[in-house]
Amino acid sequence: MFASTGDLVIFAIRAGLKLGQQGRIAYAEATIKRELVLPLPNFNPEASQGTADGYFSGQGKIYLEALPRLKELYDKSIKGQDLSDSEKREYVEYYLDFKREDDIRAGIIRGDEIRLTTEALLSLVKVRQWSLQKSPFPSAYQRILGTLIEVGIDYFSRNPDLIDSKSATGRALLGFLNSIDDLDLASGEPDVLAQKLFVAAIESISENPDLLGADRATEHLVETFSRGLVADINRHVAKIGEKDLTKKERLYDWAQVVLRSILSSSGSVILENPSTYLAIDQPAQQSLVSSVGRAILDLLIEDETLNLENLFTRRAIDNLVGAALTTLSEYPSLLGVDNLGIKKILSQVAGELASSVKELGPDMLPEIMRIILEKTAVNAELVWPDGFQDPSKHLLITASKELLEELAKPPTDGSKWKPRLSRDQILDVLEITLDEVVRNPQWLIEMADGTDAYLGAAVKAAINALEKVPPNRITASTAGAVIKEVIRAISRRRDFLDKISVGEKTGMVIELALENIVERILSDDADRKTRWALAREEVFEAIVEIVLDQLEQTGMSPESIQLLDKALEKSVQRLASGGSWGIPEFIDEVTLVMNGGINGE
Amino acid sequence: MENKSRRVARIKNKLFLFVLLGVILSFSACVSHIQQLREAQNQFNMAATMENQIKLGNPRSAIVSAGEATVSYRIAVKIISDLLEKNRSELQKDRLLGNAYTIKAMAEWRLGEYDSAMKTVSTALGQLGLEIFPRDRVLLQALRGLIKNDQAFAHMMEKDYPYTDIKNLLVDSLHNLDSALATAPKGSRIRLYILLSELAVLKNWADLRGEPGTYSESLPADFDKITEINEWCNSAKPVWKNFVEECKKVPEGGDSLLRDWGRRLGMPESCN
Numbered sequence: 001m002f003a004s005t006g007d008l009v010i011f012a013i014r015a016g017l018k019l020g021q022q023g024r025i026a027y028a029e030a031t032i033k034r035e036l037v038l039p040l041p042n043f044n045p046e047a048s049q050g051t052a053d054g055y056f057s058g059q060g061k062i063y064l065e066a067l068p069r070l071k072e073l074y075d076k077s078i079k080g081q082d083l084s085d086s087e088k089r090e091y092v093e094y095y096l097d098f099k100r101e102d103d104i105r106a107g108i109i110r111g112d113e114i115r116l117t118t119e120a121l122l123s124l125v126k127v128r129q130w131s132l133q134k135s136p137f138p139s140a141y142q143r144i145l146g147t148l149i150e151v152g153i154d155y156f157s158r159n160p161d162l163i164d165s166k167s168a169t170g171r172a173l174l175g176f177l178n179s180i181d182d183l184d185l186a187s188g189e190p191d192v193l194a195q196k197l198f199v200a201a202i203e204s205i206s207e208n209p210d211l212l213g214a215d216r217a218t219e220h221l222v223e224t225f226s227r228g229l230v231a232d233i234n235r236h237v238a239k240i241g242e243k244d245l246t247k248k249e250r251l252y253d254w255a256q257v258v259l260r261s262i263l264s265s266s267g268s269v270i271l272e273n274p275s276t277y278l279a280i281d282q283p284a285q286q287s288l289v290s291s292v293g294r295a296i297l298d299l300l301i302e303d304e305t306l307n308l309e310n311l312f313t314r315r316a317i318d319n320l321v322g323a324a325l326t327t328l329s330e331y332p333s334l335l336g337v338d339n340l341g342i343k344k345i346l347s348q349v350a351g352e353l354a355s356s357v358k359e360l361g362p363d364m365l366p367e368i369m370r371i372i373l374e375k376t377a378v379n380a381e382l383v384w385p386d387g388f389q390d391p392s393k394h395l396l397i398t399a400s401k402e403l404l405e406e407l408a409k410p411p412t413d414g415s416k417w418k419p420r421l422s423r424d425q426i427l428d429v430l431e432i433t434l435d436e437v438v439r440n441p442q443w444l445i446e447m448a449d450g451t452d453a454y455l456g457a458a459v460k461a462a463i464n465a466l467e468k469v470p471p472n473r474i475t476a477s478t479a480g481a482v483i484k485e486v487i488r489a490i491s492r493r494r495d496f497l498d499k500i501s502v503g504e505k506t507g508m509v510i511e512l513a514l515e516n517i518v519e520r521i522l523s524d525d526a527d528r529k530t531r532w533a534l535a536r537e538e539v540f541e542a543i544v545e546i547v548l549d550q551l552e553q554t555g556m557s558p559e560s561i562q563l564l565d566k567a568l569e570k571s572v573q574r575l576a577s578g579g580s581w582g583i584p585e586f587i588d589e590v591t592l593v594m595n596g597g598i599n600g601e
Numbered sequence: 602m603e604n605k606s607r608r609v610a611r612i613k614n615k616l617f618l619f620v621l622l623g624v625i626l627s628f629s630a631c632v633s634h635i636q637q638l639r640e641a642q643n644q645f646n647m648a649a650t651m652e653n654q655i656k657l658g659n660p661r662s663a664i665v666s667a668g669e670a671t672v673s674y675r676i677a678v679k680i681i682s683d684l685l686e687k688n689r690s691e692l693q694k695d696r697l698l699g700n701a702y703t704i705k706a707m708a709e710w711r712l713g714e715y716d717s718a719m720k721t722v723s724t725a726l727g728q729l730g731l732e733i734f735p736r737d738r739v740l741l742q743a744l745r746g747l748i749k750n751d752q753a754f755a756h757m758m759e760k761d762y763p764y765t766d767i768k769n770l771l772v773d774s775l776h777n778l779d780s781a782l783a784t785a786p787k788g789s790r791i792r793l794y795i796l797l798s799e800l801a802v803l804k805n806w807a808d809l810r811g812e813p814g815t816y817s818e819s820l821p822a823d824f825d826k827i828t829e830i831n832e833w834c835n836s837a838k839p840v841w842k843n844f845v846e847e848c849k850k851v852p853e854g855g856d857s858l859l860r861d862w863g864r865r866l867g868m869p870e871s872c873n
Contacts, residue, residue, distance in 0.1 A: 024631050028695035031635050032734055034642055036704070037649040038794045039711055040656050041747045042754040043801035043808075047865055050811020051804075054871030057830050078826045082814060099864055108860050124854055125653060125797065126646075127790045129700075129736045242715040243756070244766065245749045246773040358822075 035126040049088050052095035053077055063098055070094050228290025229259055232297050247301070254300050257314055258293050261321040269325040288332055292324045295343035299350060316366035320346075323373035330377045331388075341388050345373060348391035349400070356404035364423045368404075368430065372396045375434045382441060399437045399455055403430060406459040411467055425480035432484050436491040443491070454490065457497050458510065462486040465514030473522045473535055481541045486510055489548040495556045496548075502558045509556040513547060513564060520568040527576040534575070542583050546590060554594045567593035634688040638697055638704075641680040645704050648673035648711065674708040681705040699725060699733035703740050713755075715748045739785045743795055746777030750802045757809060757816040764809065764817035764824065771806045775799055775836055782843070793851065796844045800862050803837050807866060834872035841868050 056064060056074045064071040073091040077083055083091060103109040233255050240247050300312065312320075324342045331341070349369050357365050375396050376383055386393040407426060421429065433455065437443050443455045462483045466474075489510065490496045496510040505512060520526060521534045521543065534540060547564060554560045567590045575581040648670040655667060681701050684692060692698040702725035709718035722741050725733060733741065753770035756762035782795045809816045810829040844862065848855035862868070 021631075024635070024695070027632055028635055028697055031639055031642070031695075031697060032700055034639070035646075036642065036707075036736070037646040037653070038740070039649040039652045039707070041750040041798050041801045043656070043750075043804045045656060045804075045865060047867070048804075048808045048811050050807035050809065051865065051867040051871075053811050053826060054807060054830050054833065055867035057827060057871070058834075058867070059870035059873040060867075077811070080813070080820075080824065080826060095867065096864070099867065099870070102870060103860060103863070108856070108863065124790075124851065124858065125649075125794055127736055127794055129734045242713070242752075243762075244752055244770060245715060245719065245745060246752075246770045247766075249773075 033129050035128050038125045038127055040125065047092055047096060047099075049077060049083065049091060052091050055095050055099060059102070060095070060098055063094075067094070226259070229255060229293050229297070232290075232294050236297070236301050251297075251301055254297060257317055258297050258321070261296075261314070261317045262289060262293055264318060265321045265325055269322055269329065288328055289325070291340065292321060292328060292342055295324065295340070295346055296320060298343060299346045302347075311363050312366050316370075319370045320366055320373070323370045323377075327373045327377040327380070331380050342373070344388075344391040345369075345376065345394060345397070348394060348397050352392075352397055352401045353404055356401065356408040359408035360404060360421075360426060361423050364427060367423075367427050368400060371427065371431055371434060372400060375438055378438055383438060385441075395437055395441050396434050398453075399434060399443065400430060402453055402456040403433050403459055406456060406463060409463075412464065421476050421480045421483075425476060429480055429483050429487070433487050436487055440491060442494075454494065454497060455487075457508065458486055458490045459483060461497070461508050461511040462514065465511055465518055468515060468518050469522045470524055473531070474540060475537060478537045478540055481537075482514070482544050485541070485544050485548060486514070489552065493552050493556070496551070498556055500556070500558050500561070502561045509551065509561065510548075512561050513551055514544070516561065516565045516568060517543060517547060520565070520572050527572065530572050530575045533581065534572075539583070543586065546583075546587050550590050550594055560594065563594045564590070631691075634684055634691045635695060635697065637680050637684055637688075638692070638701055641677040641684075641701070641704055644673040644677040644680070645708055648677070648708070652711065671712065674711050677708045678705055678712070681708075693731070696732045698728075699731055699737050703733070703737035706744055707740060710744055710748055710751070713751070715752065718744060718748060735786050735789065736791045739781050739791045739795065742784055743778055743781035743798065746774040746781065746802070747798060749774035749777065750798070750805060753802075753809075754805055757805065760816060760818055762817060763819045763821075764813050765821050767809055767817055768806065771802050771809070772836065774802045775840070778802065788850070792843075793847050796840065796847055797858075797862075799840045800844060800866065803833070803840060804865055806833055806836075830871070837866065837868065838872050841866075841872070 053074075056070070057078065064074055070091075073083065073087055073094070076087070077091060100109065233251060236251050237248060240251070296317065328342065346369055349372055350365065353365065353368060357368070372394075376394070380388070383395045384391075384393065385395070391397065404426070407421060407429075437455070443453065466479050466482060486496075496513075497508050499506065499508055500512070502512055505515075507515075521540065522531060534543065547568075551560055551564065554563070570593060571581070571586055571589050651670040651673075652667070681704060684701060685705075689698070692701055702721055706718045706721035706725065709715075709721060722744050725731065725741055749770045753767045753774065756767050756770070778795055778799045782792060782799075785792045785795060810826060810833060813820050813824065845859065848859045851858065
């Protein structure tokens with residue numbers, strides 16, 4: 001058998017070690033398989049006012065009519081009025097009574113069911129690694145048995161005289177043992193944030209091959225920006241602390257979007273402005289791009305009023321980043337790193353316009369921000385005259401606020417409707433308005449009577465006139481076009497806003513002129529055939545334009561308004577009596593009547 | 602002949618003694634880390650049992666138990682942290698590393714150390730080649746949702762957070778738990794645990810929408826209870842359906858669970 005006692009001892013120790021090793025594995029597996037008692041997350045186990053609200057809003061609704069007191073409590077609760085402690089108890093008691101009856105009817109409470117003790121309930125949250133029948137591990141007994149077989153094979157292989165390991169039995173035995181060792185359940189996942197940022201960087205750079213094709217400065221820029229972004233993320237993470245994992249996850253998601261956006265924009269804006277962004281020896285300039293990232297990330301994460309995260313799409317962020325980088329390239333030192341100009345603008349826009357955009361459609365906010373940033377780039381010193389310090393002095397933000405507040409106001413008393421402009425129409429009006437403000441910031445200076453700034457007054461005048469249009473006579477698009485025309489007209493001649501009296505009416509020139517047009521063409525008193533022809537979008541818009549042009553030429557006197565009315569009346573009558581009508585004829589007619597009247601002809 | 606049989610007997614005895622010695626030597630020297638991990642499991646189970654007793658209305662002495670639970674969780678974390686520092690390779694070799702991370706992350710969650718818990722989850726799930734068994738994997742994936750629920754609950758108790766933000770936490774928590782549930786093997790008891798956790802989240806949400814002024818510092822301007830209830834039902838219905846199915850698989854106690862949670866949440870009547 002064994003050559004010597006030493007051989008025997010070595011064999012025995014090896015066998016013992018193998019058995020010990022298998023014992024250790026069995027012990028480890030038993031540890032893996034042990035039940036864990038799983039703690040439930042935090043909650044209040046008692047039925048509550050919220051439970052009762054749900055029940056009586058659903059199937060329990062049928063009980064409300066029968067019990068006036070219950071209905072009273074329900075109505076109070078559902079309207080959000082506070083219930084006193086005793087009312088809450090009463091309300092919840094009602095709920096528990098009716099729920100018990102429902103459960104009895106449904107057979108959930110039978111009287112003979114097993115009432116579980118807390119201990120029994122607790123046993124339900126003792127969870128094994130696997131169900132009893134599904135453990136992939138052999139039992140300790142099987143494992144030791146297997147080892148004994150292995151040891152046996154070892155033994156027999158040293159002693160081929162006793163058993164032939166090449167025999168069918170031996171091979172089968174070995175094959176079985178080897179297969180157990182091949183079980184492997186390894187898997188893994190990379191770190192969340194690192195993965196997100198890495199993927200974003202890889203994809204963006206691959207989509208923008210020009211970016212890294214430039215030179216070392218671009219590489220350095222990407223590195224600087226990425227470091228900045230990570231620093232911003234860390235800052236926000238520290239601020240959020242351990243109180244809101246959802247916010248942290250969103251932060252990671254937004255960081256990814258901002259990184260993609262900046263890297264994508266880098267391909268165009270940054271490379272077009274190399275002297276601003278790619279000065280490798282000037283760290284402050286390198287950090288400019290970071291300041292855009294920070295401004296946008298802060299805006300999204302710190303906002304507490306508008307839920308901005310829901311308003312910004314990837315495209316909106318791209319547009320905003322592009323606009324911000326363009327603006328920065330014009331005024332790098334003033335809007336850049338230390339002065340935080342971009343951040344100030346964006347925060348101010350969000351804060352100032354919050355209530356108006358909530359009313360008009362919050363999703364337009366990213367576009368409003370883009371427009372304001374772009375227009376700022378045209379002439380920042382003019383539109384932000386206090387040296388880029390106080391964002392409340394930014395004229396374009398003030399102008400946007402004035403415009404949007406007027407558009408968001410409910411119809412004035414007695415009006416049947418108010419033109420509801422679409423998102424695109426509002427943005428269109430805003431763009432034209434801001435263009436006019438950039439050309440002439442005087443728009444925002446208060447009028448002599450101290451009531452409104454010119455801009456607010458202009459928009460209000462246009463809307464007041466449009467409110468007099470009976471519902472459904474003109475489209476929102478026409479209304480938008482009229483407002484734009486009014487703004488253009490007033491930008492040329494401020495005296496459109498002068499107050500005058502014509503007959504019994506008193507108001508601003510622009511207001512009275514528009515009212516005349518509305519009354520003659522769109523009111524219920526207007527001839528139906530005329531209305532049919534003149535209320536068409538392009539025709540009505542042309543009439544407004546022609547009338548305002550003509551007033552500009554003839555002056556803003558009460559007489560002009562009266563003559564205008566006369567010209568409109570004449571034109572409308574001709575059309576009503578079956579005469580020909582066209583824009584050129586209308587221009588001639590208005591010119592003739594108004595010039596004739598003014599000249600005393 | 603007599604000498605030969607005595608010699609064979611002596612050899613047999615020697616063989617037995619050496620095998621026994623080898624087993625004892627190799628076994629006792631190599632399993633101290635497993636014993637420590639088992640002790641951490643014991644501490645964790647003890648703490649969780651105390652906590653669940655308090656939550657399910659059997660507070661032996663709620664304050665003492667809560668304090669004891671905290672101590673036990675703390676001990677579990679300490680033991681595992683030490684093990685990870687000194688015996689990491691042995692744990693990995695014995696395929697216990699995943700279990701150790703799971704218990705540590707769960708205990709950190711219960712201690713309110715959410716950043717540490719998520720770091721532990723990230724370390725565990727991010728390690729290529731680390732073997733994590735089914736229950737532990739589901740728990741690691743569920744922790745994100747469990748933490749969000751507790752963060753929401755803490756804000757409700759402190760009344761220091763806006764309604765919308767608390768609701769966001771709860772809704773996200775449900776999403777995360779749904780994702781974890783999707784990975785839970787059919788027929789495993791861990792499914793019931795995840796569903797119970799989802800019901801707890803729904804209960805918090807019901808409490809929040811029921812008494813928003815009591816549980817949040819501010820309400821959205823357009824807050825409307827009926828809209829909130831409808832939204833709640835959209836989330837609650839599928840969870841309840843899964844829960845009913847799962848309860849059917851619990852031969853003793855399924856009915857009782859269904860009845861208790863039905864009463865807590867007003868289900869299924871609230872959403873009919």
